Amino acid sequence: MTKLDKDVLIIGAGLSGIGAAVHLHKLSPGKTYRIYEARDAIGGTWDLFRYPGIRSDSDMHTLGFDFKPWTEAKAIADGPSIRKYVNDTADEYGVRPHISFNTKIVSADWSSKDQAWHVVSEGKDGARQTTVCRFLFMCGGYYRYDQGYRPEFPDEAAFKGQIIHPQHWPEDLDYSGKRVVVIGSGATAMTLVPAMAETAAHITMLQRSPTYVVSRPAVDKMANFLRQILPDQWAYTLIRWRNVLFQQFFFRQTRKNPDKARERLIGMVREEMGPGYDVDKHFNPAYNPWEQRLCLVPDSDLFNALKSGKASVETDHIERFTETGILLKSGKTLDADIIVTATGLNLIFMNGVQVSLDGAPVDPGRLLNYKGVMLSNMPNLAVTFGYTNASWTLKADLTSEYVCRLLNLMDEKGATSAMPYLAQYPNETEPFVDFSSGYFQRVMDQFPRQHTEAPWKLHQNYFADRKNLREQPIEDGVMQFTVPAAPASAKSELQAAE
Known part of the structure; x- marks a missing residue:
């Protein structure tokens, strides 16, 4: 097998990415990781948006991390205060040295032979490099940073x-x-x-x-x-x-x-x-x-x-x-x-990274969500997607905890990969998000789908997710593990499922 550069590669240094790094530090301390951030600063949304009055639209006691109290007087906080909170968190837990700034992810290919992701990134100078990691954790949010939604108006x-x-x-x-x-x-x-x-x-x-x-x-x-x-x-x-x-x-x-x-x-x-x-x-x-x-x-x-x-x-x-x-x-x-x-956002799944399995391109629109964290027949890949009816970070924290539980179980089993296996794509599916907002409706065909039953159902419910992700056993008859003695071809399993 090809030598790993890192155990976990985290994409994005905003609320989700910094939170994921801290959870790894606390719950899976033996894992090596790197954060790739396309911009030159920590903060994600809260560093990008600089318009007058920028503030949270959720209270900071739920938008904040579960492990770091929000201690400012204002619960509905302004952008600079939130940006400071995320930066302070990164410094308090020693995350900053693990971040590669101005590093954009171009593509990610899972190698069944290597049991690893080969991730191609591009620096500010246009030079590309490949990083090999065991687990890929997408924490870059759900909208395009380079371009907001901007309809053309007559004249x-x-x-x-x-x-x-x-x-x-x-x-x-x-x-x-x-x-x-x-x-x-x-x-x-x-x-x-x-x-x-x-x-x-x-x-x-x-x-x-x-x-x-x-x-x-x-x-x-x-x-x-x-x-x-x-x-x-x-x-x-x-x-x-x-x-x-x-x-x-x-x-x-x-x-x-x-x-x-x-x-x-x-x-x-x-x-x-x-x-x-x-x-x-x-x-x-x-x-x-x-x-x-x-x-x-x-x-x-x-x-x-x-x-x-x-x-x-x-x-x-x-x-x-x-x-x-x-x-x-x-x-x-x-x-x-x-x-x-102020016409909205352009949504994009997994930051527009071209994902493939053993060289075969993957269409996210043909995948099913698994527990709101992983995707059908995709090994060692998690995606953070927060709530639409509550604070983003509530779900981000639970997602990171689940990923750490999964990584720890893989170590116990001596497994090199974990994959939610879907034998047959269901005839009836539902949109990834049950929301009528235009910015969702414009791109829902580019997002994974969900089924009507667990574990392929996306809950917009913190208590249900808390039980599913924090308390229920990871081994549920759907999650399949691969050990070095018997490597599996994710590509062939995906083709069989389709």
């Missing part, structure tokens, strides 16, 4: 001002005293509007359709009180559990009684905006709650900006761009000096 070339996408925010942009239109109604738009309203002449959020919006205090008074009387980890754990229980309860009740949930959510906006504001037009979506992600705003900042007159919402469709702004289908014109296209 946009006619606009004489600036057009900016939040994913590529100019550091020197001066919008003070300027008229700004933000196209979009997601978390990014609702973050930008109150932040830019402080100095812009006026800012308008232009949306085709409304989104559910919920306000929560940025500061969690209970969490701050508990930290005064308890050790940080105890206080953090208690608040984390309280928030998880609330999230899961709220999600279940919303799905069980969507009409009642809608009434309550819209009622809360009415209370915020007061009489006379057209809440039904601007904040009453056509879909049920949690068919798309809810938007969280801290301390009612969006509503306060709207009530102050510094910001406004227009619910309409774009007819075309003009020299001075945007003409709407209704005939109304929005004057603008700057237009921000």
Whole structure:
């Protein structure tokens, strides 16, 4: 067999990748690892996005790692604070020396003969090298960093001002005293509007359709009180559990009684905006709650900006761009000096890495998810994909724990590979994510599918995943192990399954 360079190769140095490294350090301390990060810094999303007001849309007691308490006063944290938290974690656990920055993964091929992944990477200078690892752990998130989703609008070339996408925010942009239109109604738009309203002449959020919006205090008074009387980890754990229980309860009740949930959510906006504001037009979506992600705003900042007159919402469709702004289908014109296209993300599975088995390319759309962690007939490969109805890191932590359990069991068995074996692809499958958001729907054919039954079912439920990934035996009749005395051909097994 070819000599291994590392036991585990982690892709991505954001929340998921740094968390994976720490879990390896704590739970599988004998394993050697390396992190490949395509950019030049730690932090992932929280280092990439630099637009005004960038912040979490989840509380930091669940978005934070389970092993490192969040001790800042604000539970809804700004981007720089989260970036510092991830960097501090990397330094506290000695992860930084294990990171290769400016290293992009091009392809990964599993060799049945070597029982290892041959991973081709490309440096900043364009030079390529191959790394051989036993286990490949994809922790790079689910969207393209180099390009956000940016539809073309009619006659946009006619606009004489600036057009900016939040994913590529100019550091020197001066919008003070300027008229700004933000196209979009997601978390990014609702973050930008109150932040830019402080100095812009006026800012308008232009949306085709409304989104559910919920306000929560940025500061969690209970969490701050508990930290005064308890050790940080105890206080953090208690608040984390309280928030998880609330999230899961709220999600279940919303799905069980969507009409009642809608009434309550819209009622809360009415209370915020007061009489006379057209809440039904601007904040009453056509879909049920949690068919798309809810938007969280801290301390009612969006509503306060709207009530102050510094910001406004227009619910309409774009007819075309003009020299001075945007003409709407209704005939109304929005004057603008700057237009921000907060139109979403471009999703991509496994960072667009071309994966193959013994040289045969793999189509992710023909794979099944296994326990929300691995993929059918793919040896020694795990993918971190967080929750759409709760904080990303809740699932990332469980995924890392499971991978460590799997690696430790492989050592006990003397196995060189572990693979969730699927004998026959089922006739009936479901999309990877049950979400109606456009950014998911555009690319779901490029993502793995899921079945209706375990273990090929993707749970959006922390408690179910906690049981499946942390407590249930790994040897479930589906996971197959290979030992050096009897190497198996993953390629042939995949072909047989298809």
